[in-house]
Amino acid sequence: MAVSPLAPAAFPDLPVIEGVRLATVAAGVKYRNRDDVMLAVLDPGSVVAGVFTRSATRSAPVLDCQAKIGQESAAGAAILVNSGNSNAFTGAAGQASVDAICKAAAEATGLPAERIFTSSTGVIGQPLPHDRIIAKLDEVVSKVSRMELPNAAKAIMTTDTFPKGASRTITVDGKTVNIAGIAKGSGMIAPDMATMLVYVFTDARISRAALQAIVSEANARTFNNITVDSDTSTSDTLLMGATGASGVDVDGNADFAQAVEEVFRELAHLVVKDGEGATKFVTVNVTGAATDADARTHALSIANSPLVKTAIAGEDPNWGRIVMAVGKSGAAADRDRLTIRFGDILVAEKGWVSPDYREEQGAAVMKQPEISIDVDIGLGQGAATVWTCDLTHGYISINADYRS
Amino acid sequence: MAVSPLAPAAFPDLPVIEGVRLATVAAGVKYRNRDDVMLAVLDPGSVVAGVFTRSATRSAPVLDCQAKIGQESAAGAAILVNSGNSNAFTGAAGQASVDAICKAAAEATGLPAERIFTSSTGVIGQPLPHDRIIAKLDEVVSKVSRMELPNAAKAIMTTDTFPKGASRTITVDGKTVNIAGIAKGSGMIAPDMATMLVYVFTDARISRAALQAIVSEANARTFNNITVDSDTSTSDTLLMGATGASGVDVDGNADFAQAVEEVFRELAHLVVKDGEGATKFVTVNVTGAATDADARTHALSIANSPLVKTAIAGEDPNWGRIVMAVGKSGAAADRDRLTIRFGDILVAEKGWVSPDYREEQGAAVMKQPEISIDVDIGLGQGAATVWTCDLTHGYISINADYRS
Structure with missing residues (x-):
């Protein structure tokens, strides 16, 4: 391999x-x-x-x-x-x-x-x-x-x-x-x-x-x-x-x-860098959650989302999937207080895409081998960091294509 | 498509x-x-x-x-x-x-x-x-x-x-x-x-x-x-x-x-049958859990596990991944009381593979387009059924290969 x-x-x-x-x-x-x-x-x-x-x-x-x-x-x-x-x-x-x-x-x-x-x-x-x-x-x-x-x-x-x-x-x-x-x-x-x-x-x-x-x-x-x-x-x-x-x-x-x-x-x-099929190393930082536990729940929801992980594999700055993952996590969130950054790029804030954001900026971040996704929930002081990798054809090949 | x-x-x-x-x-x-x-x-x-x-x-x-x-x-x-x-x-x-x-x-x-x-x-x-x-x-x-x-x-x-x-x-x-x-x-x-x-x-x-x-x-x-x-x-x-x-x-x-x-x-x-990239329709039946809620937690843990879903995509009767998914779910389980069936085939019982199970039997079940995975937890009367599909290259292609 x-x-x-x-x-x-x-x-x-x-x-x-x-x-x-x-x-x-x-x-x-x-x-x-x-x-x-x-x-x-x-x-x-x-x-x-x-x-x-x-x-x-x-x-x-x-x-x-x-x-x-x-x-x-x-x-x-x-x-x-x-x-x-x-x-x-x-x-x-x-x-x-x-x-x-x-x-x-x-x-x-x-x-x-x-x-x-x-x-x-x-x-x-x-x-x-x-x-x-x-x-x-x-x-x-x-x-x-x-x-x-x-x-x-x-x-x-x-x-x-x-x-x-x-x-x-x-x-x-x-x-x-x-x-x-x-x-x-x-x-x-x-x-x-x-x-x-x-x-x-x-x-x-x-x-x-x-x-x-x-x-x-x-x-x-x-x-x-x-x-x-x-x-x-x-x-x-x-x-x-x-x-x-x-x-x-x-x-x-x-x-x-x-x-x-x-x-x-x-x-x-x-x-993580030897994760099956990994081509990207991803740091998910969540801040501003109601508690540290809530922050970890949000961060894991983002890091484990197949739709987020496939978007990263496709180098797609798909912030809509980040919103989705925060929304489904079960931890407290308010759509209109979310702030999302890819690397240093402000992508979304106040419940909508940032007026200054241009897709090329996010796309440039996504081309890097190491990517950070920063999400501020806007509710409190809770923070957590989770590390993950992308979900690629390599993962499917390793786990589905080769029979035991 | x-x-x-x-x-x-x-x-x-x-x-x-x-x-x-x-x-x-x-x-x-x-x-x-x-x-x-x-x-x-x-x-x-x-x-x-x-x-x-x-x-x-x-x-x-x-x-x-x-x-x-x-x-x-x-x-x-x-x-x-x-x-x-x-x-x-x-x-x-x-x-x-x-x-x-x-x-x-x-x-x-x-x-x-x-x-x-x-x-x-x-x-x-x-x-x-x-x-x-x-x-x-x-x-x-x-x-x-x-x-x-x-x-x-x-x-x-x-x-x-x-x-x-x-x-x-x-x-x-x-x-x-x-x-x-x-x-x-x-x-x-x-x-x-x-x-x-x-x-x-x-x-x-x-x-x-x-x-x-x-x-x-x-x-x-x-x-x-x-x-x-x-x-x-x-x-x-x-x-x-x-x-x-x-x-x-x-x-x-x-x-x-x-x-x-x-x-x-x-x-x-x-x-489910129109799930992205789906090639298998999977029914996960969990019985014998401590409560119905525990049964649903186990069933969803199996149905959402990427390792289970890729095994199904590969037509691999990989019961070890079912054991893993039950173990990680957080609901009550006892390794030595689990019973696992693929379709009508008894695969594992009492904490180990069934002595009469042969890999060809499980493999034959896995070749069908509709598959049932039945898990008895052996602890109580809780039951739940969850339906899902497999995780394939098609899912990755739909969600990663084509840029927005």
């Missing part, structure tokens, strides 16, 4: 995170001739936080992570991820596979089983051939090293068209703290649905509860505000590990929280 | 509704060489009921209809519809156009202005050239006759690929009561959005309040349960007029209410 036209020129240089060692291995879960299992081992004293899909039909690995994520432990931890099979909707066999993998990984790493966090992404509804993963555990454990994040970003890909990584380095009291993460996005592997997996590591020292609070808040502002096609995976997982190896305590440090959010946002944007 | 592959072979024979006279005329609002204005005149003593889009950015004609629909009057009524311009998001000029049209139509018909109901469908955000409509009012009034429903069905089309009509005739106490209606659907006229307009007439005698109750209930079970792309028009309007010309009182008559619902359902299905 062709690399997304929105892909960055190269995978970024990521800092080494002391206290985390990674390796990848080819277990042949489904793919051949590529690494499909990633292992990250975090040193004793590390804490792990996470957020997960809210789907009512979430996968066995997600349920297992959720049962473990709130536990305190000084024993270290491991994150084991396979691509090729999502172990979702696999009945009682699903949890049995997770249990078998965790037990074997605990033996191979010397960690307690309740410190093994697993994710699976790929085909749904087929039993996970967990023996293939277990057979490779000793090999992957023996290979772990500090420099493997780029390879890890590749091993977790399904039909992503490029690996995704981001990092920030901040200085706290004259000492360096590093944050680096990888993600996989909305690539599709028939007959499965898109799955978002995100793993972020830092050498900061922080309590589990404080890290969880930062992760939850940053997630709410980043990954929870992206949408490719409004469909929610059964397997979405974000895990963040803090090793403390820098010796720098960041509990309550706003710069650290900010840097985490920046890494999350950058990874979230990369997921 | 090619006629939808789901179109019926012919427009149906509709009974004459005594007390309603119709005509159409070419006013050149936007289209050339076709009738684009429809007038229906209802005799004195007729009652009118209606339901309208819930959009917060609804059009001026919708707001005007809503202000009038609850009033009692024995003066008769008129319904005046134009295609080519929706008079939506046109600021204060929008209501001024409606007022000018209603005033002129009142003079031309001899009816009070508050008994003139108007609808407009077509381009959004452009001032309605209402003078063109007003200039043709005397002509269209002079032409009204009892036999013009088929032409009316054509005059309200935008890019619908076929005109839509349906009827029922029932016998009450040995006398005949007729119900006949027309609709336009989700044809697209750039740069506008789909608009659904429905006009149904009957010669039954009934109070306004009783007719409104029947219309609201039937609408909730039919038009409110169809979705093409989850986008809601600013102009959706359904008006039903009862002339009483049959002399048959149907207040409280369950057969009449049932027949109205059947006409609504048939028209609603025709709207």
Whole structure:
């Protein structure tokens, strides 16, 4: 599959995170001739936080992570991820596979089983051939090293068209703290649905509860505000590990929280830029709503509207569809107070097209690969930002033309 | 544009509704060489009921209809519809156009202005050239006759690929009561959005309040349960007029209410079958939900899911995407209690694919032009049915490839 036209020129240089060692291995879960299992081992004293899909039909690995994520432990931890099979909707066999993998990984790493966090992404509804993963555990454990994040970003890909990584380095009291993460996005592997997996590591020292609070808040502002096609995976997982190896305590440090959010946002944007068939990266800013929640409802209604997304694909400055999406969202709006901008161009205000607006202005904005749509509701102070992509023939081809 | 592959072979024979006279005329609002204005005149003593889009950015004609629909009057009524311009998001000029049209139509018909109901469908955000409509009012009034429903069905089309009509005739106490209606659907006229307009007439005698109750209930079970792309028009309007010309009182008559619902359902299905790019007509039945509302939430989540709709377009029996759509809906579900059927084929049960299911069975169902997806949630007695179509390259072409 062709690399997304929105892909960055190269995978970024990521800092080494002391206290985390990674390796990848080819277990042949489904793919051949590529690494499909990633292992990250975090040193004793590390804490792990996470957020997960809210789907009512979430996968066995997600349920297992959720049962473990709130536990305190000084024993270290491991994150084991396979691509090729999502172990979702696999009945009682699903949890049995997770249990078998965790037990074997605990033996191979010397960690307690309740410190093994697993994710699976790929085909749904087929039993996970967990023996293939277990057979490779000793090999992957023996290979772990500090420099493997780029390879890890590749091993977790399904039909992503490029690996995704981001990092920030901040200085706290004259000492360096590093944050680096990888993600996989909305690539599709028939007959499965898109799955978002995100793993972020830092050498900061922080309590589990404080890290969880930062992760939850940053997630709410980043990954929870992206949408490719409004469909929610059964397997979405974000895990963040803090090793403390820098010796720098960041509990309550706003710069650290900010840097985490920046890494999350950058990874979230990369997921959208690899959205199926995407040719445009779209930022929807809603201001002036009655509440922040209303603003998010409007923004998601715009970002998920097939008519808005196809207009963007056609480079059509179709502000009528923005009006429609605001109107249908269910959140408070007054037709005659709406203001709509494409980029810097004032398109509509006071319930009608702006008298100075000319179609060529909007059309010029729409030709750009990155587009912002700004809507002021005119009712209050509520604001929200959502990121999405366009809806193209490429999306239909990926999801309809090729049979499972 | 090619006629939808789901179109019926012919427009149906509709009974004459005594007390309603119709005509159409070419006013050149936007289209050339076709009738684009429809007038229906209802005799004195007729009652009118209606339901309208819930959009917060609804059009001026919708707001005007809503202000009038609850009033009692024995003066008769008129319904005046134009295609080519929706008079939506046109600021204060929008209501001024409606007022000018209603005033002129009142003079031309001899009816009070508050008994003139108007609808407009077509381009959004452009001032309605209402003078063109007003200039043709005397002509269209002079032409009204009892036999013009088929032409009316054509005059309200935008890019619908076929005109839509349906009827029922029932016998009450040995006398005949007729119900006949027309609709336009989700044809697209750039740069506008789909608009659904429905006009149904009957010669039954009934109070306004009783007719409104029947219309609201039937609408909730039919038009409110169809979705093409989850986008809601600013102009959706359904008006039903009862002339009483049959002399048959149907207040409280369950057969009449049932027949109205059947006409609504048939028209609603025709709207879906003319959905943009549609190649499959899909019935989503959800049973066993905790409540009826939960069942509808699940059914709409399935029917609106781009991944489900593209799978259907690809004739792919992709039950994993049904699981995903149930999981993301937000309504109560338990992965291990779901049962999924494609047509008569049991696909998945108890949290996993059915042991007897073979992919060829599901694939055979998916090749049909009309497909049912039945999901039992396994939690309670809630049930709902939603109708939709698939998501195809045709949808993208109509909405993205052709610039406004």
